[in-house]
Amino acid sequence: MTTDTTTKDTAPGAPAPGTTVLDARGVTMRFGGLTAVRDVDLTVNSGEIVGLIGPNGAGKTTFFNCLTGLYIPTEGEVRYKDKVLPPKSFKVTAAGIARTFQNIRLFANMTVLENVLVGRHTRTKEGFWSAILRGPGFHRAEAASRARAMELLEFVGLDAKADHLARNLPYGEQRKLEIARALASEPGLLLLDEPTAGMNPQETRAAEELIFAIRDQGIAVLVIEHDMRFIFNLCDRVAVLVQGQKLIEGDPATVQGDERVIAAYIGEPMDNDPGAAEAAEVEAAEAAAESAAGADAATDAAPGKENDR
Known part of the structure; x- marks a missing residue:
C-alpha cells in the first residue's frame, strides 16, 4: 500500500504550524575528557523537516540522545515547546518527542499491532488497578488504543499485516513499523535516526x-x-556536524555547495582535527554510555514508571 501524501489532517500532538517545538542551546556532551558534542544550537519548527548530517563519528546520534533524555548534556539545555525537558527518556516521550533508532528496536515476537500498542502507553490514562480489575474505563481505553493503532498501521501501509509477527516483516516494513510505533505516542516532534539505512x-x-x-x-x-x-530532497533545512560541532546550517542548496562540507565528506583535514585515535576513543565512550543509558531507560519504562511524573 502506498502512503497517501495528500492528507492534511493535523496529528493529535501537533502544535500550530510554524511554532518552534525544539530549541537546543549550547548542547555539549563529554565522556570523561572526551568531547563528543560541543556547543550545538538547533531549532526545529512544527511542520518542518530538518536534516542532521556529518561524517561518521561526528556526534549526530549522541546529539539525538541528548535531545531524548538518554543522555544528560554536560552543558546547555533542551527545550520542547519552551519547557526544559526532563532528564528521563520516558518523560521526554510523554512530553511529546518520539524517536526511532539506527538499529531497529522492535519486539520481534510480538505482532505488528502489538508493537504499535506498546507505543500508546504514554497516552493511556488508565492506571495499574484499572488494568488489574479491567473495568469499563479500561475496556474503553483499550478499544480506543487499538483503533488508533490500526489508523497508524493504515497510514504507514501495514494494516493488512497487523497480525503478523514483527520478525517476519521485510526490512523496509520493519522500518515503517518502528515509525508507526513512534507516532503512537502522538508526538509533536519525531526524531529519525538513519531511517533509510539498508533500504533499496x-x-x-x-x-x-x-x-x-x-x-x-x-x-x-x-x-x-x-x-x-535523500536528505537534500527531503529537508527544509540541513545542519552539518563535524567533530561534534555545527559547521553550517541552511537550506539544502546552500549546504551542499559549501566547500567546508565537501571537504568534510571527502576526508580533507579540518582545523583542530582530533585524528583517528581520538575519534575512536569518542566512539567507544559513546557506545559504553549508550549501553548504560539504554539499561536505565528500560528500568524507567517498567510498569508504573510512566505514572511517576
Whole structure:
C-alpha cells in the first residue's frame, strides 16, 4: 500500500504550524575528557523537516540522545515547546518527542499491532488497578488504543499485516513499523535516526513519501541520514556536524555547495582535527554510555514508571 501524501489532517500532538517545538542551546556532551558534542544550537519548527548530517563519528546520534533524555548534556539545555525537558527518556516521550533508532528496536515476537500498542502507553490514562480489575474505563481505553493503532498501521501501509509477527516483516516494513510505533505516542516532534539505512531505492522513495506525509500532519521531523540525495530532497533545512560541532546550517542548496562540507565528506583535514585515535576513543565512550543509558531507560519504562511524573 502506498502512503497517501495528500492528507492534511493535523496529528493529535501537533502544535500550530510554524511554532518552534525544539530549541537546543549550547548542547555539549563529554565522556570523561572526551568531547563528543560541543556547543550545538538547533531549532526545529512544527511542520518542518530538518536534516542532521556529518561524517561518521561526528556526534549526530549522541546529539539525538541528548535531545531524548538518554543522555544528560554536560552543558546547555533542551527545550520542547519552551519547557526544559526532563532528564528521563520516558518523560521526554510523554512530553511529546518520539524517536526511532539506527538499529531497529522492535519486539520481534510480538505482532505488528502489538508493537504499535506498546507505543500508546504514554497516552493511556488508565492506571495499574484499572488494568488489574479491567473495568469499563479500561475496556474503553483499550478499544480506543487499538483503533488508533490500526489508523497508524493504515497510514504507514501495514494494516493488512497487523497480525503478523514483527520478525517476519521485510526490512523496509520493519522500518515503517518502528515509525508507526513512534507516532503512537502522538508526538509533536519525531526524531529519525538513519531511517533509510539498508533500504533499496524503492524502499527509500517510500520512506521519503511517508516522512512528507508526517510533515503534512504538522509534526516536526528531525532526521539523521547518510544518503545525501535523500536528505537534500527531503529537508527544509540541513545542519552539518563535524567533530561534534555545527559547521553550517541552511537550506539544502546552500549546504551542499559549501566547500567546508565537501571537504568534510571527502576526508580533507579540518582545523583542530582530533585524528583517528581520538575519534575512536569518542566512539567507544559513546557506545559504553549508550549501553548504560539504554539499561536505565528500560528500568524507567517498567510498569508504573510512566505514572511517576
